[in-house]
Amino acid sequence: MPSRSADDDPRLGDVSEGTVLRAILARTAPASHAILGPGDDAAVLATPSGSVVATTDTLVHGPDFRLAWSSGYDLGWKSAAVNLADIAAMGARPTGLLVALAVPRDMRLSFVEQLADGFRAACEALAPGCSVIGGDLTVSDVLTIAVTALGDLEGRSAVTRAGARAGDVVAVAGELGLAAHGLAVLFGRFRDGDTPIPVDATRLADGERAAVDAQLRPSPPIGLGGVAAMAGATAMMDISDGLALDAGRMASASAVTIDLSRATLGSDPQRALTGGEDHALLATFPPDVLPPGFRVIGVVRERTEAGLLCDGQPVDAAGWDPYRDWDAATG
């Protein structure tokens, strides 16, 4: 993009809230499901099937991202994508986003514009027809992006994580461990001591570049949520905290045991089991059903003491816990 002088790109502390909001709204797409879009006390979204699916997820500077690695565009994209994935994981179609931004006053207007571009691009790429229908802007010393996503079940029932039955197959759509690989590349190669430094793409092999992209701008298979529901998925969830932890949660909610097959977990099964932030869709299907886009990675068994097995052996279900795992670094 053309470079922009600091005179053309004021800090947020030097402009009015209205100026910032106008810059954002100029960059969000028309809201195709909205009866009333941004600009009033609240938005109104059509819900033709008589219910709305709703979820919220927040990205916080420090535990969730580093500004040396993520652009505003990346952060807009990612904060949209992780919320869209939760809607898809219920078997629903995303229809609208509400974006609550808390932004330090010394950030540039162009950063907020990039955020808005990222929201729009992620919606267009991952969930066509979904767009930003409302939001809120406030000031904070810590950049915080809280997104609420809304969706429509199109007449179907929601697919919860509690419906897996013994005899079902366990299947996944999307990447396993790729985002964690990307995070390892960032922490291993793009820090000066403990300080994150910008990513130099010329220093990345092709596989590493895909991994870093998956970490910074994940592309979960949003459209496959509705496909799985229509095909008869008995349970579904998105894998945000790692396959082992999330499959264990599904097994507990469904009162079954999930037995994964290590051979199906790719070249680094351990990373596939423990790596978070891929936002792949984990689903169970009756044994004769497997919709396009999904691959089998295990089976559902009657509940035993261990809720999660891999090749018949118990797996320790560890994953990311922000209160335990964040080291208070930012950058």
Add this chain to the structure above:
Amino acid sequence: MPSRSADDDPRLGDVSEGTVLRAILARTAPASHAILGPGDDAAVLATPSGSVVATTDTLVHGPDFRLAWSSGYDLGWKSAAVNLADIAAMGARPTGLLVALAVPRDMRLSFVEQLADGFRAACEALAPGCSVIGGDLTVSDVLTIAVTALGDLEGRSAVTRAGARAGDVVAVAGELGLAAHGLAVLFGRFRDGDTPIPVDATRLADGERAAVDAQLRPSPPIGLGGVAAMAGATAMMDISDGLALDAGRMASASAVTIDLSRATLGSDPQRALTGGEDHALLATFPPDVLPPGFRVIGVVRERTEAGLLCDGQPVDAAGWDPYRDWDAATG
């Protein structure tokens, strides 16, 4: 409440996310409009009338509150109330809240439990039937409470801020300037130098206590939003940034001029015009209509150069702007 030893009240950094979430969910009411409540990737909320009203608003430690003045309960209550008011201002009934919390690791579990109690109490008092249907918990150095509220129009059309017509009466339900009076009391009487200190209620006259309560735990007239819509309100909004600024916004959106009557603005008209955070409902009605709970404060005229008048004279529409007005203090 009984005092609790530090041993019984761990810091969030010393417990798992699951422990915190269970403590919150134990304190949120059953979700009466929810088809599926908290615990899955997303909640599902019934929308019998074919649309959903949605809004989001965030409270950030520093610009929006001081922990010396606000308890967890106060903050839960206020962050619910300000969002419920936006739903009411569309003429809708609030049906569900999603709560995204970003909380420092050194805060106590009891603080989060108080937040949850405040959310529940505000819903029960201000919007019976509405409850927390979902949320997100993450860590941040800055306590941030981002709430999304959803509501149902019950078959009515949304009442926007753009429908006021010349000849309508301008009316308000709720307080004008009381929350600002409370803020003035807090800044004037409960600081040690620049540092906020806890409120000693014995030092407050009755009127001051009501003002401080209005600032810390506002009780906007949520139920009157639907009443106004049913009565035929032509425009409506909640007054969050002060009557002058918000009435000016309504006048601009409706392409009319609003002429307020100073004699109707109480004992301190200037504070009523400029004080924010009351979340009263500002509405316009045809001249022969005034529903219970509303009082007339002006008339709508054909648009002139000035959008807002008071006794026929132009009013400077100033109000709160977080980027301009926050002095970076916390406490």
